[in-house]
Amino acid sequence: MKKPILVVSTGAGISAESGITTFRDAGGLWENYPVMEVASADGFRRNPELVHDFYNKRRRDLLKAKPNSAHLALVDLERDYDVYVITQNVDDLHERAGSEHVLHLHGELMKIRSVTNPDYVESLDIEHLETTPATRGKNGDYMRPHIVFFQEPVPNIEKAIELVQRADIFVVIGTSLVVYPAAGLIQCVRPGVPVYYIDPNPADTSSVSGVHVIRATATEGMRRLAEILEDGRSKQG
Ligand code: OAD
Numbered sequence: 001m002k003k004p005i006l007v008v009s010t011g012a013g014i015s016a017e018s019g020i021t022t023f024r025d026a027g028g029l030w031e032n033y034p035v036m037e038v039a040s041a042d043g044f045r046r047n048p049e050l051v052h053d054f055y056n057k058r059r060r061d062l063l064k065a066k067p068n069s070a071h072l073a074l075v076d077l078e079r080d081y082d083v084y085v086i087t088q089n090v091d092d093l094h095e096r097a098g099s100e101h102v103l104h105l106h107g108e109l110m111k112i113r114s115v116t117n118p119d120y121v122e123s124l125d126i127e128h129l130e131t132t133p134a135t136r137g138k139n140g141d142y143m144r145p146h147i148v149f150f151q152e153p154v155p156n157i158e159k160a161i162e163l164v165q166r167a168d169i170f171v172v173i174g175t176s177l178v179v180y181p182a183a184g185l186i187q188c189v190r191p192g193v194p195v196y197y198i199d200p201n202p203a204d205t206s207s208v209s210g211v212h213v214i215r216a217t218a219t220e221g222m223r224r225l226a227e228i229l230e231d232g233r234s235k236q237g
Contacts, residue, residue: 006081007167008074009160009185011088013174013199014218018065018093024176025201040150048133048144055145059109059129062091070173070218071097073226080233081169086160088175088182090147103163105156105182111146112137118155121146157181164188170195171225174218177203186211196225 012022022028023035037043038054075098077083084101085094090109094102110129114120114137122137135143148154160182164170170189177183186208189195197205198214198221205211212228214221 003080003082004168005084005166006077006169006171007084007086007163008171008173009086009088009164009175009182010094010173011175011177011182014070014087015065015068015089015091015093016174017068017070017217017219018091020061020065020089020091020093022174024178036150039147041152044144044149051145052131052133052135055109055147056130058090059124062109063126063129065091065093067093067097068219070222071099073219073222075099076226077229080229084163084167086163086182086185088179103156103160105148105154105160107145107147109145109147112143113146114139114141115144116141154181160185161188165190167193169193169229172197172199173221174199175203177205196228198222198225 012020016022023030033054037047038051044051071093074083074085078100083099085099086103086105087094088106090104090107092108092110110124111121112124112131112135120137120139120141131143131145137143164185165188167189170193172186172195186195186205193210195208195211196214197211198216198218200215200217202213202215214224216224
C-alpha cells in the first residue's frame with residue numbers, strides 16, 4: 001500500500017538540543033554577530049575573510065554535535081510514511097541521523113561552491129574544514145561557503161513548495177517563521193491537511209487553519225507527535 005506523504009519543515013530549533021546555537025533566541029547567533037556582515041551578499045563582498053571565519057567557526061561547532069532524538073524520530077517515521085525533510089538548517093544532522101530525503105533551503109555548511117559558478121559545489125574534506133578567500137576548488141575556481149546569503153534567491157524553494165503541496169501531513173519544527181520564503185511554506189499545504197508545529201516558543205500561526213501547536217522542545221514534541229500519529233493510525237484501523 002502507498003504510504004502517506006509526511007513533509008517536515010525544520011529550523012534551527014531542531015538542532016538546539018544537539019548544542020547548535022539558534023539565531024534569534026536569547027543568546028542566539030544574531031545577538032553576537034552582525035547578520036548583514038556575516039550572512040549577506042553585500043557583507044561577503046565587503047569582507048570575505050569575516051564571512052569565511054564565521055562559517056569556519058560554525059563548522060567547528062557542528063563537528064562536536066550529534067543528531068538528537070528529534071532528528072532520529074523523523075527517520076523512524078519513514079517506516080509508516082514517505083518522509084521529506086525540508087530544512088532551513090545548514091548543518092548535516094538530518095543526513096547523519098539517516099533521513100533519506102533532505103532538501104536544504106539555505107545551503108550546507110560542509111560544502112563550498114565556486115564564487116563564479118553557483119552550480120559548481122564540492123564537499124569539504126573533514127581534515128580541511130577551514131576556508132579563506134584564497135581557497136580554490138579542484139577546478140581552480142575561488143570558492144565560498146555553500147550558503148544562501150541574505151539578498152540571494154533561494155534556489156530550492158520551488159522544489160520545496162511542490163513537496164508541501166503533495167503533503168498528507170505537514171510538520172514544522174523549531175523555526176521562528178521569520179525568514180521568507182521558507183516561512184511561507186506553511187501557507188502552501190492543501191486545505192484539510194493537518195499541520196503540527198513543534199516549538200517551545202511558537203510564532204503566531206492563527207492565520208493558517210488546521211495548525212496544531214505542540215508547545216515543546218523538538219525532542220519532547222517529536223515524542224508527542226509520534227504518539228498522536230500512532231493514535232491516528234490505530235483509529236483508522
Ligand atoms: P531562529 O533562531 O529564528 O528560530 C529558532 C526557533 O527555534 C524559535 O522559534 C525557538 O523558539 C525554537 N527553539 C529553540 N529551542 C528549541 C528546541 N529545543 N526545540 C525546538 N525549537 C526550539 O531560527 P530559524 O527559524 O531556523 O538563515 O531561522 C531561519 C533562518 O534565519 C536561518 O536558516 C538562518 C537565519 O538567518 C540564514 O542564515 C540564511
